[in-house]
Amino acid sequence: MTTKVITAPKEWLLSKISSVTGNAVRIALWDGTQIVPPGITPVGTVRLKDWRCLARLALDPGLYFGEEYSAGRIDIEGDLPQLLTAVYPAVSGKRTAWFPKLISRWLEWTQDNTLSGSRRNIRTHYDIGTDFYRLWLDSQLVYTCAYFASPSETLEQAQVEKMDHVCRKVQLQQGDTVVEAGCGWGALALHMARHYGAKVKAFNISHEQIVYARARAAREGLAGQVEFIEDDYRSISGRYDVFVSVGMLEHVGLGHYKELGNTIHRCLKDSGRGFLHFIGRNRPMRFNPWIRKRIFPGAYPPSLRESLEVFEEHDFSVLDIENLRLHYARTLENWLERFERSAGKVAEMLGTNFVRAWRLYLAGSIAAFRGGTLQLFQIVFARATNNLIPWTRAHLYTDDDQQEQKWIAAMS
Amino acid sequence: MTTKVITAPKEWLLSKISSVTGNAVRIALWDGTQIVPPGITPVGTVRLKDWRCLARLALDPGLYFGEEYSAGRIDIEGDLPQLLTAVYPAVSGKRTAWFPKLISRWLEWTQDNTLSGSRRNIRTHYDIGTDFYRLWLDSQLVYTCAYFASPSETLEQAQVEKMDHVCRKVQLQQGDTVVEAGCGWGALALHMARHYGAKVKAFNISHEQIVYARARAAREGLAGQVEFIEDDYRSISGRYDVFVSVGMLEHVGLGHYKELGNTIHRCLKDSGRGFLHFIGRNRPMRFNPWIRKRIFPGAYPPSLRESLEVFEEHDFSVLDIENLRLHYARTLENWLERFERSAGKVAEMLGTNFVRAWRLYLAGSIAAFRGGTLQLFQIVFARATNNLIPWTRAHLYTDDDQQEQKWIAAMS
Numbered sequence: 001m002t003t004k005v006i007t008a009p010k011e012w013l014l015s016k017i018s019s020v021t022g023n024a025v026r027i028a029l030w031d032g033t034q035i036v037p038p039g040i041t042p043v044g045t046v047r048l049k050d051w052r053c054l055a056r057l058a059l060d061p062g063l064y065f066g067e068e069y070s071a072g073r074i075d076i077e078g079d080l081p082q083l084l085t086a087v088y089p090a091v092s093g094k095r096t097a098w099f100p101k102l103i104s105r106w107l108e109w110t111q112d113n114t115l116s117g118s119r120r121n122i123r124t125h126y127d128i129g130t131d132f133y134r135l136w137l138d139s140q141l142v143y144t145c146a147y148f149a150s151p152s153e154t155l156e157q158a159q160v161e162k163m164d165h166v167c168r169k170v171q172l173q174q175g176d177t178v179v180e181a182g183c184g185w186g187a188l189a190l191h192m193a194r195h196y197g198a199k200v201k202a203f204n205i206s207h208e209q210i211v212y213a214r215a216r217a218a219r220e221g222l223a224g225q226v227e228f229i230e231d232d233y234r235s236i237s238g239r240y241d242v243f244v245s246v247g248m249l250e251h252v253g254l255g256h257y258k259e260l261g262n263t264i265h266r267c268l269k270d271s272g273r274g275f276l277h278f279i280g281r282n283r284p285m286r287f288n289p290w291i292r293k294r295i296f297p298g299a300y301p302p303s304l305r306e307s308l309e310v311f312e313e314h315d316f317s318v319l320d321i322e323n324l325r326l327h328y329a330r331t332l333e334n335w336l337e338r339f340e341r342s343a344g345k346v347a348e349m350l351g352t353n354f355v356r357a358w359r360l361y362l363a364g365s366i367a368a369f370r371g372g373t374l375q376l377f378q379i380v381f382a383r384a385t386n387n388l389i390p391w392t393r394a395h396l397y398t399d400d401d402q403q404e405q406k407w408i409a410a411m412s
Numbered sequence: 413m414t415t416k417v418i419t420a421p422k423e424w425l426l427s428k429i430s431s432v433t434g435n436a437v438r439i440a441l442w443d444g445t446q447i448v449p450p451g452i453t454p455v456g457t458v459r460l461k462d463w464r465c466l467a468r469l470a471l472d473p474g475l476y477f478g479e480e481y482s483a484g485r486i487d488i489e490g491d492l493p494q495l496l497t498a499v500y501p502a503v504s505g506k507r508t509a510w511f512p513k514l515i516s517r518w519l520e521w522t523q524d525n526t527l528s529g530s531r532r533n534i535r536t537h538y539d540i541g542t543d544f545y546r547l548w549l550d551s552q553l554v555y556t557c558a559y560f561a562s563p564s565e566t567l568e569q570a571q572v573e574k575m576d577h578v579c580r581k582v583q584l585q586q587g588d589t590v591v592e593a594g595c596g597w598g599a600l601a602l603h604m605a606r607h608y609g610a611k612v613k614a615f616n617i618s619h620e621q622i623v624y625a626r627a628r629a630a631r632e633g634l635a636g637q638v639e640f641i642e643d644d645y646r647s648i649s650g651r652y653d654v655f656v657s658v659g660m661l662e663h664v665g666l667g668h669y670k671e672l673g674n675t676i677h678r679c680l681k682d683s684g685r686g687f688l689h690f691i692g693r694n695r696p697m698r699f700n701p702w703i704r705k706r707i708f709p710g711a712y713p714p715s716l717r718e719s720l721e722v723f724e725e726h727d728f729s730v731l732d733i734e735n736l737r738l739h740y741a742r743t744l745e746n747w748l749e750r751f752e753r754s755a756g757k758v759a760e761m762l763g764t765n766f767v768r769a770w771r772l773y774l775a776g777s778i779a780a781f782r783g784g785t786l787q788l789f790q791i792v793f794a795r796a797t798n799n800l801i802p803w804t805r806a807h808l809y810t811d812d813d814q815q816e817q818k819w820i821a822a823m824s
Binding site for chain 1: 559715717720730795798803
């Protein structure tokens, strides 16, 4: 492998890039030029197609790696999640230049989660089309971290177990009233109704998801027990035994936690149990700007400390927090594998650039959960004065699980 | 029951007090005057002995209730923990007057947890004398929240189970090196050595406790496995598989969490597991000023959010948080019961006022944990990049517990 003589401006741009990639990968240019990390075997090769791509990467790698990869002006040789895992620690927190800062501010400003902003942000992602998500999610379309009680389980099993894990955490009982904030395609709400006899009101501002969830409820004879409401969490009214929210806090935005806390305070009975499940961080850091621009507008994964703002104002008592980071890495591995199997169909539906963008998003998420830059927190909480809380957490693990096995079998 | 005509200044003082007690109790004065809560049965009677006591209570109830009760100028009729549970919600957060604020500032200023300040603060409480603590703690002198796997267990059993709960949470293995920050009389360090084959370095700045712990280690043939070091957590050196701290964070002080975080970062191996157990809050609030003046100088129970400052700076990943609030109420009920049985001996050793003060402290703590104004948090953490973390928490609950039963039997 010959390394060409590098001209000065190219060298400067390349050195900027390789300082960011942390020398874990080989960088190859359109003209045969290569930067090979010294002394170690690179985890893969990043191949740049032209000058513009090189310049943009040097200007803002966080934003333009995704842009150029999606457009096919960057190619990757090697395992994408592995390569991104290697690069991630080096990229994290390197955005101090003026241009990335400007981009970040601009995104923040244009993507604020007001009532109308939230609707726009959520629809960008979740209204791509149920037919698309059906190609690579599990059969119940659960688009959040699964719970693999043992690492060998299938995604189908692990999503059912996740729903039961949540139901056990809130001690769900026959006849309980539940409000769900951000219900996706309705799998959890319907699971609570069918298997626990709960009455559920489930809120979501994704139109496509609500339409699908209503149809499913009707088809399965659960429309009398589960009401799907196309509205914002801030509009929730009534008082409930249980509040649950799985995968919504990421979309609430740091400036709106007080509104979420007020909603929960308003709608949870004195004896009520609450549950929040969300992607978070060990310390405050925004999502990558490309993710914010193209995948999850308006999203922010709070540090665990930041997330607790939701609870302090109204004196909620945090009872239990579990970090399921490695479960999300495994969930995403399943999703990416299924996604790749359907890549041809996705390309027909949404184009090649879309396939490349979503491949990068899924692989990058695997890297972040594996590498510990993203976390998955489940928080159980109750009012400070509620003494009807479980004595220990043994009930989550030692119950007779025959019933559970039956559900898993029925769903698989 | 006749209610005398109330003179104007007395009325004013009484109205100040009853606004604080929230009308849950009957207040009776030296001259027969009574304030009886309207419409409800009072949980008990607070009997004031003289004018000075009434005036002080009106000036700063948070401070002077304890002072006057200890001095015998306030008497309580009725169940003390129950009465305090009823009064607590009303008292919390009512200190806005200038005098209580001044007292609070003065305590803060004189009780800062510098290296020498910490030593002074800790010795005030923990060096009262092992003979005193032996009268009412369990046989191993575990002076922190126990873990009652079922509510019917004895304190002896529950303290052993707590130690095993901690050991399981940090996945303690034969040959592991452990550093413990704040080790009390050494029970946990010795438990880890004897039952798990760990090598432990245990730090404590209480001289009495270290002397006792060293003697116990020698007596039990564990001096080769456990080293008790009379020094501050900030002086810890070396690198360890496990960091544990049970009941120390309350004494670290909000301004020193960064120092604790630095210590942990310095001493935890890359594959290490960390554990923090402490009294906390749902939202920021200081200890009652009397507790700070007479019982725990320099102590502060952080809100869960505040406590996470320890971890953010060095990117530690919180894996598991459990709130054992009701376990601490039960632990304290056991302690108070034993304390009352030995009240005569304590009075001989330390005087009647001391007995009254400690009765109030124990009963007040029961009230705070029952009523939800204090929490007990256990946090398991690891480095962000450590992927050798347990897949689920089932191992805490489903292990063969024969070994555990044997230890409990041996210790009872």
